[in-house]
Amino acid sequence: MKARKTLLTLMAVGLGIPSVQAADEVVVYSSRIDELIKPVFDAYTAKTGVKVRFITDKEAPLMQRIKAEGENGVADLLLTVDGGNLWQAEQMGILQPLGSDAVKANIPAQYRSSSDQWTGLSLRARTLVYSTERVKPEDLSTYEALAGPEWEGRLCLRSSKKVYNQSLTAALIEAQGAERTEQVLKGWVANLATDPFADDNAVIQAVDAGQCDVGIVNTYYYGRLHKQNPQLRAKLYWPNQADRGVHVNLSGIGLTRHAPHPEAARALVEWMTGPDAQGLFASLNQEFPANPKVNPSDEVAAWGPFKADDMPVEVTGQRQAEAIRMMDRVAWR
Template sequence: MRKIISAVAVATLITGCGNQTGEPEQKAAEAKPAEPVTLTVYSARKEHLIKPLFDMYTEKTGTQIQYITDKASPLLSRLKSEGENTPADMLITVDAGNLWKAAQDGVLRSVDSDALEQNVPANLQDENNQWFGLSIRARTIVYAKDRVKEGDLSTYEGLADANWKGRLCLRTSKKVYNQSLVASMISNLGEENTEKVVAGWVDNLATDVFSNDTKAMNAVQAGQCDATIVNTYYFGRLQNKTPDANLAIFWPNQEDRGVHINISGAGVTKHAKNPEEATALLAWLSSEEAQQQFAQLNHEYPVNAKVSATEEVKSWGDFKRDALNVSEAGRLQPDAVKLMDRVKYR
């Protein structure tokens, strides 16, 4: 889907100055309006999550932004097939694994920006500056308040214990968010220990896996199971839609590595026609002004430490975050997929 955001060019009137004899040194001329730059963005974030930001930037700078939205995989394939003929100046996508793959596939370029370095923590950016996180989501445990006590919960690994037999719901392993979670566990726990944990999850399933996080939470609410693992923004959406839902968030692994976090993020494409302008947009997206919008639009946490989460998100409580560089989610994703296949996590 293609949208074009309009901008108004500002004309500047330039007049010549006369000399002492009254003869004009140059003819007075009205300068032509400067042509506004048009950036093209490929975005795996949905339109309602990016358009307000693009509107703000266009109003602020006059830069026009043309964007195409699709899922991450088709956009990456498109960039690869277009090569140097691509119109795209920037790629925005979700999950660090997708960003890592884009860098590995050679469709992004390194950028030099002091603002990005200051605004985005080191563990939420590519070591070669090819992509930067723009918003944070935690993948955590949601449970039924009437059937589970907080003391019954501890860690992701704890959900593999025998006392959770027939009480766990999970989203499919085919979704990149679960692949990144398992990849982070491989990095933290080692492959052998992670395989035991994931096999325990599968043994404890109350029902078949679900296609998305919302369905998994609805199953908990309906009593089909007692707990699940979801991205926090899905919980926020459910709270808005069903304020009386009998569900709560639990932050696991607070005594060790912390909660698994992931990002949405962006990079400037290798064959960008407007690399400087695209870098300026990327830097602005990490700014306090833009980060406030990120926090409000999708119940996410801002990457910029100077910006607070919304009051609703803050009401879920503070928690320790896993400090692992999110690029590990990409590097170890193939191993995570193979591991989940071995234990028949569908």
């Protein structure tokens, strides 16, 4: 074993990866499904010899499991989606500071926790999707404009129960205040063509089928459906380009408070935020790399450039409770 650990150390140095003498394995609790993370972890094992074992579930059960396991926990890292979820994990006290200069150098500050407890790995825009048959791009402008009377009976939304819409609402509150945001949400609800859908795929499919003319979705849902059906009669539109930009959220990772192998876990995070892993992870997920030095896949790049809102993503967690109360008040189901 000693010889093996020495070999791993030499391999790590040769690859520019920090030494992981303390462990031959890292355990990740992940809310992302196997096919979106296994190739990345397999690549890391091939480079370092360190095995990455992962357990998948929804984010809430995973966070509760980490909390319940406490000092006896087996998870080194929590990998999940949305800054709102990562902020909640931070508030639950189940994470600790990453303490990595490499991560700070790789990922812009707005995509990391200000207390250093998590970092973004990939980015997704929550943007507009419109019918190419019934809407002209020049008819669109901002998220807020979808509350106007011209969109009555033409808008499709996902349920307010999903964190993605909660985070978008939180970002709107931060950008323009509660009063204006509540007016916008009331307009959206009044303009719905049908009851909110359970997921973003259904929103895009409804636009394609003519059930509604415009919706709000995460970009990777569009990417997956467009890959399956290049003739999709729906297209992405980047709103708010004349002001703050498109709302951007992320998938990210945090070091658990009682990680059995913190140094090995930190080394994995450093690699995942670096150039080799960023391209692979983002392309598997049809997302944008969080590391600005890494280009998106050709498929994602084909959606076109856009101005992204530079609001710190952790704001979506800080204003989450306020956003949920507001969504309830306007009867966004």
